[in-house]
Amino acid sequence: MQQGKQRSYEELRLEKSPTGIRGFDEITQGGLPRGRTALVTGGPGTGKTMFAMEFLVKGATEFGETGVFVSFEETPDELIANSASLGFSLPELCESNRLHMDYVRVERSEIEETGEYDLEGLFIRLSHAINSVGAKRLVLDTIETLFSGLSNASILRAELRRLFRWLKDKGMTTIVTGERGANSLTREGLEEYVSDCVILLDHRVAEQVSTRRIRVVKYRGTEHGTNEYPFLISGRGFMVLPITSMKLDYQADEEHVSSGIPRLDAMLDGKGFYRGSLLLVSGTAGTGKTSVAASFADAACRRGERCMYFAFEESDQQLIRNMRSIGLDLRRWVEKGRLMIVGQRPTVHGLEHHLMTMQFMIDDFDPAMVVVDPITNLTQVGIISDVRAMLARLVDHLKGRKITVFFTSLTQGGADEEMTEVGISSLADTWLKLQNLETGGERNRAITILKSRGMAHSNQVREFLLTSEGIDLVDVYVGPEGVLTGSARVSREADEKAREAALRLEIDRLDAERKKKRALLEERIARLRSEFEGDERELEGRIHLEKLKMETMIQKRKEIGISRKAET
Amino acid sequence: MKDENHGEVWELRLYVAGQTPKSIQAFANLKKICEEYLAGKYRIEVVDLMENPQLAQGDQILAVPTLVRKLPQPIKKIIGDLSNTERVLVGLDVRQV
Numbered sequence: 001m002q003q004g005k006q007r008s009y010e011e012l013r014l015e016k017s018p019t020g021i022r023g024f025d026e027i028t029q030g031g032l033p034r035g036r037t038a039l040v041t042g043g044p045g046t047g048k049t050m051f052a053m054e055f056l057v058k059g060a061t062e063f064g065e066t067g068v069f070v071s072f073e074e075t076p077d078e079l080i081a082n083s084a085s086l087g088f089s090l091p092e093l094c095e096s097n098r099l100h101m102d103y104v105r106v107e108r109s110e111i112e113e114t115g116e117y118d119l120e121g122l123f124i125r126l127s128h129a130i131n132s133v134g135a136k137r138l139v140l141d142t143i144e145t146l147f148s149g150l151s152n153a154s155i156l157r158a159e160l161r162r163l164f165r166w167l168k169d170k171g172m173t174t175i176v177t178g179e180r181g182a183n184s185l186t187r188e189g190l191e192e193y194v195s196d197c198v199i200l201l202d203h204r205v206a207e208q209v210s211t212r213r214i215r216v217v218k219y220r221g222t223e224h225g226t227n228e229y230p231f232l233i234s235g236r237g238f239m240v241l242p243i244t245s246m247k248l249d250y251q252a253d254e255e256h257v258s259s260g261i262p263r264l265d266a267m268l269d270g271k272g273f274y275r276g277s278l279l280l281v282s283g284t285a286g287t288g289k290t291s292v293a294a295s296f297a298d299a300a301c302r303r304g305e306r307c308m309y310f311a312f313e314e315s316d317q318q319l320i321r322n323m324r325s326i327g328l329d330l331r332r333w334v335e336k337g338r339l340m341i342v343g344q345r346p347t348v349h350g351l352e353h354h355l356m357t358m359q360f361m362i363d364d365f366d367p368a369m370v371v372v373d374p375i376t377n378l379t380q381v382g383i384i385s386d387v388r389a390m391l392a393r394l395v396d397h398l399k400g401r402k403i404t405v406f407f408t409s410l411t412q413g414g415a416d417e418e419m420t421e422v423g424i425s426s427l428a429d430t431w432l433k434l435q436n437l438e439t440g441g442e443r444n445r446a447i448t449i450l451k452s453r454g455m456a457h458s459n460q461v462r463e464f465l466l467t468s469e470g471i472d473l474v475d476v477y478v479g480p481e482g483v484l485t486g487s488a489r490v491s492r493e494a495d496e497k498a499r500e501a502a503l504r505l506e507i508d509r510l511d512a513e514r515k516k517k518r519a520l521l522e523e524r525i526a527r528l529r530s531e532f533e534g535d536e537r538e539l540e541g542r543i544h545l546e547k548l549k550m551e552t553m554i555q556k557r558k559e560i561g562i563s564r565k566a567e568t
Numbered sequence: 569m570k571d572e573n574h575g576e577v578w579e580l581r582l583y584v585a586g587q588t589p590k591s592i593q594a595f596a597n598l599k600k601i602c603e604e605y606l607a608g609k610y611r612i613e614v615v616d617l618m619e620n621p622q623l624a625q626g627d628q629i630l631a632v633p634t635l636v637r638k639l640p641q642p643i644k645k646i647i648g649d650l651s652n653t654e655r656v657l658v659g660l661d662v663r664q665v
Contacts, residue, residue, distance in 0.1 A: 105628045112659030115594075115648035120585035121617060121629040128621035150631065150647075 014221040017065070017137070017173040020058025021051065023231070023240030028216060028224050032197060037164050037174040039194040041185050042201030047212060047233050048177040049074070050086055051201065052139040054238045055175055057088045059137045060098035065173075067137035068100045068129045072145035076101040086237045100133045102126075106149025113151055119159040123166065130172065138167065142177040144188045164193045185217065196220045202228070211352060214240055230352040230386075239356055257404065260299025261292070263473035264432075267449055267458035273430050274454065275368075276402040278395050280425060282409040283434030288445050288466055289408040290314075292432070293371050294323045294330065295471050296406050301333035305368035309341045310358060312377040316341035327470045340365050351378065355390050359397060369404040375424060376410040391424050429453045434464065437485050444486035447473065463489065578602075578610040578660075579639035585632045586618045590649050594633035597650035605662050637661075 016030030025031045032038045032055070040048050049071075056067030071079060079101060080090045093099035102125060130138065143160070150156055167174050176194055178186030185191045191198055198218040204211060213228040231240040256271035265272040273279055279296070281289050293309070300307040311319050319341055320330045333339035342361065362370060378387045391407070398405050407424065425431055430452040436443045445464040449457045462473040463485045476485050484492050582598060584591030595614060602610045617624050617632065627636050627645075637644040637660055646659040 102625065104630060106630065110643065110645050112644070112646040112655060113648050114646060114655040114659065115597075115651035116590055117631040117633060117648040118590070119630055120632045121583060121624050121634065122631075124585060124617045124621045125624045125629070128624070146630070 016222075017059075018063055019055045020062045021054050021238045021240060023229070024214070024238070027229055027240060028219060029222060032173055032175070033219070033221070034173050035168065035171040036196040037167055037172075037176055037194045038197035038199060039176050039178055039186070039190055040199045040201065041178040041180050041191070043180045043203065046180075046201035046203045047231075047238070048201055049079075049141050050083070050233055051199075051238055052141055052175040052177055053079070053083050053088065053090075054086070056099060056137055056139055057083070057090075057093065057237075060093050065136040066098045066100075066133045067139065068102065068126070068133065068135040069139045069141065070102045070104055070126065070129065071141050072104050072106065072143060073141065075103050085235065086233065087235050088237070097133050100129050100135065102129050106145055108149050108151075111149065117152075117155065119146075119156075119163070122159075123163065130170070136171075136173060138172045138174040140174065140176045142179060144178055144186065144190060147188045160190075160193055201231075232352050232356050234353070234356060234360075236360065257303070258299050259292075260295040260302070261471045261473065263462065264447070264471075267460070267462065267473075268430070268452055269455040269457055271455070273404070273452070275404055276399055277429035277453070278399070278405045278407065278427055280407050280409060280428035280431045281434060282411050282425070282431070284411050284436060287434035287436055288464060288471075289410070289434060290319070290373055291323070291326055291466055291471060292434070292447075293373050293406055293408050294319070294326075294328050297339060297369065297371055298323075298328045298330065298333070300369045300404075301330075301336075301338045305338070306365060307333070307339050307369045307371065308362055308365050308367040309339060309371045309373065311341055311343045311373055312345060313374065315343040319343065325468070326466050327468050340367070345377075351386055351390055354378070355394055358394065362398065362403070367403060369406065370398055371406040372408070373406075374408040374410045388424060392427055395427055425450075430457075439485065439488050442486050444489075446476065446485060576609065576640050578606050578637070579613075580610060580660075581613045581615060581627070581636045581638055583615045583617060583624070583627065583629045583632055583634045583636065586616065591633050593651070594635070594649045597653075597656070598635060601650070601653055601656055605657065635659075 015034040016025075016028070016032065017034040018025050018031040040051055042048050053069065056069055059065040059067050069079065074082070076090075083090050090099060090101070094101060104122070104125070126138070129135070146156055146160075147153065164174075164176075176190060178188070178190045180200070181187040181189075185198060185200065195218075197216070197220065200215045200217050202213040202215070204213070212231050212233065214231045215228045216224045216226065229240050231238065233239075255275040256269075256273065257275050258265050258272040259268070281292050283289050290311075290313075297307045297309055309319070314322070316334070320334070323330050330339060330341070334341065340361075358372075375387075375391060378390070395405055407428070409424065428451070431450040433448045433450050435446050435448070437446050438444075445466070446461050447464040448461050449459070451457075461476055463476045465472045465474060474489075476489060580598070580602070582591075582595060584594065595612075598612060602612065615623055617629065623629075627634075627643075629636075631647040633647070633649060635646040635650060635656075637646075644659055644661060646656055650656050
């Protein structure tokens with residue numbers, strides 16, 4: 001019972017017809033309502049025709065559904081030419097009967113109206129076109145033209161109502177385009193007839209940068225994103241951003257890769273950073289962000305990986321020249337095809353265009369690592385919140401492909417140095433901060449790891465040296481005066497040496513004194529001994545003498561006794 | 569100058585979609601007007617789009633009934649049941665004799 005009920009819900013759910021337009025099917029959770037009519041409206045030049053055309057082209061090429069394009073404005077030749085710029089080959093589709101184009105011309109000056117009529121002729125044409133290719137998809141672009149060609153609006157309205165009913169009955173998935181009116185979605189109020197799905201395209205210019213936006217105004221029977229989404233029309237068709245899902249479901253890689261700076265690897269748990277993570281290097285101007293970035297890129301190329309370097313401030317030649325001065329030969333990697341440097345000012349394109357171009361280039365080159373130097377330049381072309389969202393999408397896209405991402409970010413002097421301008425730091429897995437320390441009348445560079453997710457990393461400030469052999473990190477002196485770098489460090493080193501030398505001298509002196517004292521002592525002992533020996537000899541002589549005396553005395557006494565004949 | 573149309577053949581084509589009251593009405597009206605103003609120098613061809621849908625494209629037919637003046641040039645189109653004789657004459661550019 002329960003089972004049966006659920007199945008019928010499933011069946012009742014609105015079926016969708018995927019448009020194949022990148023990003024659009026995501027925001028509408030599957031595409032346009034199948035078998036129904038959708039209205040695509042917008043001002044002139046917002047891309048209505050191309051949206052509709054891509055729907056048919058993708059239907060024919062990707063979903064095996066043939067389509068009919070009924071144009072009320074452009075001739076088939078014009079459509080072919082315009083679509084070619086989006087990379088669609090319409091003649092090919094027409095020849096293989098996967099697409100049929102019909103041009104309906106309504107010229108008021110040629111037409112006189114008298115009495116009752118209906119639009120059965122149009123129905124017959126549509127029916128004929130649909131049957132000739134077995135179409136499932138239909139585009140009417142833009143049917144409002146009829147209102148300028150025919151004067152009897154009441155007949156027209158009745159006939160349009162009949163037309164949309166008829167299309168629904170035929171199960172055609174239809175796009176009707178309409179021109180946006182001053183206060184309504186379409187000039188002639190087409191939204192009145194098409195009530196299932198209304199999509200609004202917009203093209204606006206903010207601070208000299210144009211952005212296209214798309215919004216699903218209405219979509220009956222389905223949940224949909226209601227925001228305005230930026231979109232692009234490019235050489236590869238229509239593209240609605242976000243093109244990636246916003247879910248964080250990429251795999252976390254366990255593999256470590258070297259940064260190309262041995263001491264830095266040592267600071268990062270001794271192994272370097274994780275593959276597929278986002279590294280952020282922030283710092284004020286001239287702290288060596290590009291050098292670190294180039295070093296990372298060089299290390300990637302050394303491992304035989306491909307690296308893509310977006311340089312927003314330097315040309316590729318300039319970057320190669322500058323990095324040569326710190327001993328990095330990037331040219332050889334470029335020549336070997338491992339490194340691709342894209343020198344481009346972001347102001348050339350709008351933000352979305354930029355992101356898309358970058359993504360296409362990345363997808364083509366298929367690198368293991370992508371450097372964007374610096375991301376802060378993107379704020380010149382967009383609002384910070386947009387840039388942040390865009391970068392988040394780029395990062396998600398790249399992480400999903402296990403590409404290591406390296407961003408540099410310029411911190412404005414005076415600003416909080418632990419704030420990146422575009423607020424991207426929360427996305428970063430590893431964040432290195434470069435800073436200039438000004439002491440003793442000079443500036444020196446220092447590097448710190450602000451964070452590094454998932455690894456035990458050093459908390460030490462290191463001095464960061466750019467030498468002709470590359471980047472070197474040295475210990476800094478931390479004393480009561482703070483962190484010492486550069487000359488202060490060198491003079492501290494000299495101080496330390498002097499103190500050591502002094503101590504050494506002192507030790508030597510003490511040792512000499514000790515030796516001298518011992519010598520004195522021994523000398524005294526020797527003298528006492530020799531004195532004693534003299535005395536001893538004298539006393540021995542006297543002892544001997546006395547003994548002799550005593551013996552003599554005893555002898556004498558014996559002799560006397562003998563002579564006296566005494567009894568013994 | 570006055571008899572510009574003299575000696576010319578009026579080639580008219582009436583597009584209809586099946587035998588509907590409107591199409592029958594249109595044909596009757598057309599026949600009447602032609603007999604009255606173009607007697608002896610007109611030719612009417614009726615095209616039923618139900619039978620020949622592919623013909624709709626050629627003359628850019630949307631509405632039915634549509635009357636197309638193929639000759640004399642330029643092509644003129646009149647849509648509707650041709651109930652207003654005056655407008656038909658204006659549309660066909662027929663001078664009243």
